[in-house]
Amino acid sequence: MPPVRLPSEEELAREALASPLFARAVRLARWVEPGTEVGASGELPDDLLLSAVSELGLEGTEGGQEFAADAWHFAIDTGLVEITGAAPDDDTEAIGNASPGPDLELVAEGDPGEILDLWSVGLDAVLADAAAPTFEELLGEIGVLDGSFGADGEIDPDTIDADALEWDQEEAAGHLDAALGSLYLFAVTDEAGQAASMVPLPMVAAASVVPEDMDELSPEALDELSAAVLKLDGQFGALSGTGLLEYRPVDDSVLEEAEEGDAGGHRFAEDERRGDEDGEDDEDLTRYGLARLTPLGLYGVRRRMLDAGLDVPLIGELAERDATVLLAVLPHRPEPAAREEAELWLARREPADAARSLLAAARGTDSGGPGRRLGCQLVLSMLDGRAEPALREVLDDGELGGLARVWLADSGAADVPPPDETMVFWLTIDTLAAQLGDGVAEEEADELSGLVGDLVGQHSGFFDRAWRTGHPATADVLEAVGRLHPDKQLAKQARKAAFKARSLH
Secondary structure (H helix, E strand, O other): OOOEOOOOHHHHHHHHHHOHHHHHHHHHHHHOOOOEEEEOOOOOOHHHHHHHHHHOOOOOOOOHHHHHHHHHHHHHHHOOEEEEEEOOOOOOOOEEEEEEOOOHHHHHHOOHHHHHHHHHHHHHHHHHHHHOOOHHHHHHHOOOOOOOEOOOOOEOHHHOOHHHOOOOHHHHHHHHHHHHHHHHHHHHOOOOOOOOOOEEHHHHHHHHHOOOOOOOOOHHHHHHHHHHHHHHHHHHHHHHHHOOEEEEOOOHHHHHHHHOOOOHHHHHHHHHHHHHHHOOOOHHHHHHOEEEEOHHHHHHHHHHHHHOOOOOOEOOOOOOOOHHHHHHHHHHOOHHHHHHHHHHHHOOOOHHHHHHHHHHHHOOOOOOHHHHHHHHHHHHOOOOHHHHHHHHOOOOOOOOHHHHHHHHHHOOOOOOOOOOHHHHHHHHHHHHHHHOOOOOOHHHHHHHHHHHHHHHHHOOOHHHHHOOOOOOOHHHHHHHHHHHOOOHHHHHHHHHHHHHHHHHO
């Protein structure tokens, strides 16, 4: 994943405590009397549920009892409320006893990390509930047909095909995680700023139901997309109380169309096509629901990704690491994120000391060396004249002398000795090798070809001299030039030079 920027743990903990579900759960944990009798699984009796609604100030609120019940279960799941069992008499139903839990003290006295741990436990429980099948879905899975209910309201057993029950809870949870992962990716790559834009729900749902290699959606894929959108509408509605995301539900008009058999996925595709033809975003697209992760949501989804073993870098996580780690990571970050990471790293160090550490870490003839030196140049470019003594110390270094001269010249330093031909070609090959490190994308090939064209133009015997360069990546660089350069004659010269370089080594 691309790197993400997160607030401090203190700020995230405040967001968690202020989220509707957590805040209500804390109030109910403080409200409940020790030993209060509840259902065996912790459910509140009707009279206590009404009291909980009153305690939360939800009287007269549509869905007030549901909100109170959700908050109560959140309190149980997080340990804010503790349920102990009581053995029933033969003629009584099983009951439980509810009391404020030991973790309630963490709300007032715990550190931010402990509060975020509590919130994450509650979030996992809500996610599990959201991924669970609805009653209607289960009935559909076991083959209950229309008209299967008798006059007494019970299902006719003859209409049930128990062998048809194939609900995969892990797969359902995976679809929800994929949707949240899609929202995460939208957030960290948002051109308007991290998580600035609300994302239409069909775009989120497509991440888990539409194959990546499908250029045009088939009718079957559109039907599946429609079902996924409606499913996510309910799931995101349940999750919004956790503070994970901001959510605008699917418009009633879309739900009515779905009930009439007018699949939402088909209508969304048509609205999107019409918006593209108009050259602007069509307001109709907002009918299908909009979502974005909050900063707390980015934290929560990143935490789940880390638990799943994914690489989800955090901007600022390298600030305390040494220069070797910094330079190993920067070449794989987008430039804006790399610059921000470098700024945070430099802020903790004196310029001259930072420059010496960077230059030492940049050395090496291994395959990662060119990338480290390119990252070193990026970080050095952010230092002022206080770093000059450290750069002058490496002027005679075969690997670092070239980039040191570039920095000194760009900084306006006086008495910068000119590089010899060997150093010029070594730096040229090193720079090209760094750009080729992860392969060259199609859009970058023209830029690389232009760079090589300029070098050839400035040095008539460029390829005749380049293959003799002692850089370990010389042959690989010349082969890449021969493969990418549009001028067939120059490409042929580059391939010949690459063959000579391999023979030399």
